Amino acid sequence: MITDAQGQALSGATREAAHHFDQAVTAFNLYRGDPIAALDTALALAPRFAMAALLKAHLMAVATEPAATQAARGLLATVACWPLNDRERSHLAAATRILDGEWSSAAVLLDRHHVEYPFDIVALQVGHLVDFFRANARSLRDRIARTLPQWSADTPGHGVLLGMLAFGLEECGQYAQAEDTGHAALQAEPRDCWAHHAVAHVMEMQARHEDGIDWARVREPHWSGADNFFQVHNWWHRALCHLEIGEADEALSLYDGPIRASRSAVAVDMVDASALLWRLHLGGYAPGERWNELATAWDAHADGGSYAFNDWHAAMAWLGAGREAEVRALEARLRHAGERGEATRWAAETGADLVAGFAAFWQGDFERAIECLWRARPIVNRFGGSHAQRDVIDWTLSEAALRGGQRGWAEALAHERMAQRPDSGMNRVFLRRALALAPVGQTEQPARQAA
Known part of the structure; x- marks a missing residue:
């Protein structure tokens, strides 16, 4: 029986094809290299290699x-006709749901699978x-x-699981444990950029911005x-640290570099680009022509029907580029996405308001x-990345107020933000800006000093 590096049976594989599959899995685990190319090689060697096709479908789905x-969708329709074992049929069902x-x-389905x-x-x-894409911290x-307790430290990939656990701990607010677990993951596999990023998140959430830059x-x-x-x-995380300590020029340099x-035309990269330019805009910096390039890059992705988190970030770029009519059309598509599934409910119930709220802010309708x-x-x-990514909502809301x-x-x-991150200079x-505003119905009142 031909198996993967963790001992799972591989239907339709040859030993050579399984070797390329293991390379693809490692590339996926570490987010480096080209897992699709390795999977294509595996499928060329073994045309009905089920897990090679299923992993390729998973990568495209997420x-x-x-x-x-x-x-x-086309690939899964083909795989569904192949001989599959129970594990592979479970993968097929999960990928189809995504x-x-x-x-x-x-x-x-994947909870049961594990x-x-x-x-x-x-x-x-x-x-x-x-x-991550449905923003479920507890499940992260x-x-x-x-599952981790069943793995021994010498099982291939054990360190990768530690990196994932570190991120889940961070999103649940268990910062000390998350940082320790992230360091353990990196000791096992220094190239694990997900574990590195988990520790970066800890530093962001604790307002340890100088530490984040050094890290x-x-x-x-x-x-x-x-x-x-x-x-x-990970460059985006470093740029956020620079923004927090008043080094906007350094953040802009990282954007241009x-x-x-x-x-990049990859959606996750463009999300980071939009989010950074928007934060710079909130801080009083004019991104200028950068908006136009990014807005054009979003045109192939923002369809109002795939993933509203992406659509919302596309709207930021379109607003910056002066394409407000397209933003209004996108909001309408999101608001009328219907009830075809969970993703369309996200679009209608949350995505539309995010796009509308950011458009109103841009237009000065606070x-x-x-x-x-x-x-x-x-x-x-509901959906949409990490606490750090979603903070742009509350930042924009605070600026609107x-x-x-x-x-x-x-x-x-401001008090809410201070309760979460009291050491944040931003x-x-x-809070100082809020206390400097005239109270409703009064022209002047001595402002209390912010901490």
């Missing part, structure tokens, strides 16, 4: 890009990404925590290579921005 989604936009249903196949590292990582942690610099050779799929996101110099963004805040339990002269809202939101600035 890309959250319309063209990749269509290609994955492509149907039923992310939470896919997550539940009980039966605890050493299936592909399923564990796909499940972890599904939890517990999916791995339930990125010291470990840069391990995560910044051109073959690293996740390097743009490793974040956007390659003009009262409407507050109304829309306040409704959209439950995104934390400040610029709109809404003293009550501005002060309340949060202290929010």
